[in-house]
Amino acid sequence: DIVMTQSPDSLAVSLGERATINCKSSQTVLYDPINKNFLGWYQQRPGQPPKLLISWASTRESGVPERFSGSGSGTDFTLTITSLQAEDVALYYCQQYYTIPLTFGGGTKVEIK
């Protein structure tokens, strides 16, 4: 199984500041023939189901604010929230879909400082 490790477990950021969440996979999720990273990012607000933010490591879903961006390749990935807003308080998860079983990171909790 590919193990997804997120860091930090939680972080507190002031409104308007940047939040950075890291995700590391135990093996590559880059599929070389098509040069795509099989990695997604989700946001889960309290009491809500997860919501897809980013697919293919860096493709923002329709309707997702531009302050959310994904980067990285191979085994190391980052979700960045520039200018944190109050509605961004949530848990964030990465997920690999390179191979079965599909696996998620343990989650990162983002709070307001």
Add this chain to the structure above:
Amino acid sequence: QLRLLESGPGLVKPSETLSLICAVSGGSISSGPYSWAWVRQPPGKGLEWIGSIHYTGNTYFNPSLKSRLTLAVDASKNHFSLNLSSVTAADSAVYYCARQVHYNSPYYFDYWGQGSQVTVSS
């Protein structure tokens, strides 16, 4: 707008079978490059993929649950279902159904249901 709605008993006895249905509205379960999935979240914990089924009937299981798991699609009712047998307290969780983008295998989850809380207890 696609909607998914889970239904099923909220309480299941140990050793019995957990059964859930996910009703899909606003789109056909038989169209598009999609599969249909179950993901669970134990209280205060992270997300675990359970398994996925394509409308053609192809199934993909988490090996940790495969021996207890049955997935099915009913295109005539536009719903899909999960049966998990021989449950224990460790199976208590919120169970989400979701749509997955699917090409030669299931990929990421782009639509989610609101979740169904299932508790295993006598």
